[in-house]
Amino acid sequence: xxxxxxxxxxxxxxxxxxxxxxxxPVSPRDAxxxxxxxxxxxxxxxxxxxxxxxxDGTGAAGTAGHDAARGTSADTGANEQDELPLVRVNDExxxxxxxxxxxxxxxxxxxxxxxxxxxxxxxxxxxxxQIGDAPGGEDDPDGTTVVRLPRSAHQRxxxxxxxxxxxxxxxxxxxxxxxxxxxxxxTRTIDVQGATLTDPQKVEEALSGFxxxxxxxxxxxxxxxxxxxxxxxxxxxxxxxxxxxxSVQLHERVGVAAVEDGSSVVLVDSEGKPLSSVPAxxxxxxxxxxxxxxxxxxPQFQAISEVLATLPADxxxxxxxxxxxxxxxxxxxxxxxxxxxxxxARDSDxxxxxxxxxxxxxxASTSAVVDVSAPLHPVVK
Numbered sequence: 144x145x146x147x148x149x150x151x152x153x154x155x156x157x158x159x160x161x162x163x164x165x166x167x168p169v170s171p172r173d174a175x176x177x178x179x180x181x182x183x184x185x186x187x188x189x190x191x192x193x194x195x196x197x198x199d200g201t202g203a204a205g206t207a208g209h210d211a212a213r214g215t216s217a218d219t220g221a222n223e224q225d226e227l228p229l230v231r232v233n234d235e236x237x238x239x240x241x242x243x244x245x246x247x248x249x250x251x252x253x254x255x256x257x258x259x260x261x262x263x264x265x266x267x268x269x270x271x272x273q274i275g276d277a278p279g280g281e282d283d284p285d286g287t288t289v290v291r292l293p294r295s296a297h298q299r300x301x302x303x304x305x306x307x308x309x310x311x312x313x314x315x316x317x318x319x320x321x322x323x324x325x326x327x328x329x330t331r332t333i334d335v336q337g338a339t340l341t342d343p344q345k346v347e348e349a350l351s352g353f354x355x356x357x358x359x360x361x362x363x364x365x366x367x368x369x370x371x372x373x374x375x376x377x378x379x380x381x382x383x384x385x386x387x388x389x390s391v392q393l394h395e396r397v398g399v400a401a402v403e404d405g406s407s408v409v410l411v412d413s414e415g416k417p418l419s420s421v422p423a424x425x426x427x428x429x430x431x432x433x434x435x436x437x438x439x440x441x442p443q444f445q446a447i448s449e450v451l452a453t454l455p456a457d458x459x460x461x462x463x464x465x466x467x468x469x470x471x472x473x474x475x476x477x478x479x480x481x482x483x484x485x486x487x488a489r490d491s492d493x494x495x496x497x498x499x500x501x502x503x504x505x506x507a508s509t510s511a512v513v514d515v516s517a518p519l520h521p522v523v524k
Contacts, residue, residue: 228240228241229243322357322359323357326355326357327386328358328359328387329355329356329357329358329387330353330354330356330357330361330387330388331387331388332387332388332389333347333350333354333389333391334389334390335347335393336392336393337392337393338395340395340396341373341395345373346370346376346391346393349369349370349372349373350366350369350389350391352369353365353366353389358383358385358386358387358389361383363381366389366391370391370393374396374416374417375395375418376396378394379391379393380394396414397412398410398411398412398418398419398427399412399413399429399430399448399452400429400431400432400447400448400451400465401426401427401431402431402432402434402436403423403431403435403436404420404435404436406423407421408420408423408427408431409436410429414448415439415440415444415445417436428460430451430463430464430465431463431464431465432447432464442471443467443470443471446467446473446487446488447465447466447467450475451465453494454495455495458499458502462477462478463478471488472485472487473486477502480502480507481507481512481523482511482513483498483512483513483514483515484512484514484516485515486515493518493519494515494518497515498513498515501513506523510523511524512524
């Protein structure tokens with residue numbers, strides 16, 4: 144019986160009925176079609192059994208009829224499952240037979256991605272095989288085995304950061320210990336310079352506490368405070384010369400006057416600070432201030448000190464003594480010369496110039512008193 148083709152289906156040469164060469168007929172539903180229009184698909188698969196329609200003989204009876212038309216029988220065994228011919232569907236309308244001699248074998252995967260994927264798969268399989276033997280496994284009372292899974296990448300990165308932080312902290316602690324507590328920068332030499340009135344041995348004794356101490360633990364203020372107890376030292380400059388030397392530059396006080404203290408005299412600076420004590424016969428070449436050591440803390444000594452600070456060097460060298468008999472009024476006694484009545488400390492710069500001029504005049508050399516309390520109208524008598 145000839146199978147009719149519905150109007151909506153195209154006819155296929157050599158496929159709707161028996162083929163021209165007597166092979167198995169091919170219907171459009173047996174062809175494997177590509178998913179897109181205009182594509183070409185090649186397929187081969189057994190025809191599925193279908194209940195079909197009772198009218199057109201495509202059910203079980205129709206299938207048996209078709210098998211009889213092809214000359215097949217149920218007892219042919221495996222031969223009745225012969226493969227159908229390969230066909231090509233073009234534009235979903237034309238079916239042609241495929242020559243199997245023109246087909247090419249699909250090459251085996253061997254690219255870099257395939258190799259990488261194969262290695263990853265093998266690594267996962269190997270890890271899965273070893274997980275049962277992983278360390279840290281414990282047996283629960285119910286007989287199951289609890290294993291510790293490998294750390295994730297995030298956990299490993301976090302562990303590395305923690306290890307790096309710990310190592311850095313230990314290195315910092317070690318550096319601090321080496322710099323501040325090891326003998327690597329220990330003080331071994333203290334170089335004292337600028338000592339004239341000061342005994343260098345006294346300065347070294349004052350700084351002896353820094354011997355062997357790392358220089359990184361010594362501040363300049365510490366050195367200044369230690370030397371500050373030396374009376375002759377007014378200020379100090381400190382320089383560290385690693386790894387083992389401290390350089391100390393002294394700025395001493397300048398003695399401007401002397402006061403009597405029993406059978407000796409004491410050299411003092413402009414602030415009344417005692418600098419040294421010597422026998423009276425070895426008095427330094429500075430003016431002697433009347434009143435002894437008691438006058439050093441009085442306003443009279445402050446007024447005398449201000450006057451002495453303004454005198455020129457040649458006049459200061461000729462000065463024998465200074466006093467303040469009436470509080471702020473200062474009098475100066477020259478060696479083999481007149482007494483200078485200075486007055487108070489006002490206009491001291493002008494008074495100093497007038498005194499320097501008069502001391503070099505003939506009138507002053509024969510006079511007993513030179514009064515410059517009014518510097519614009521000096522009096523020589």
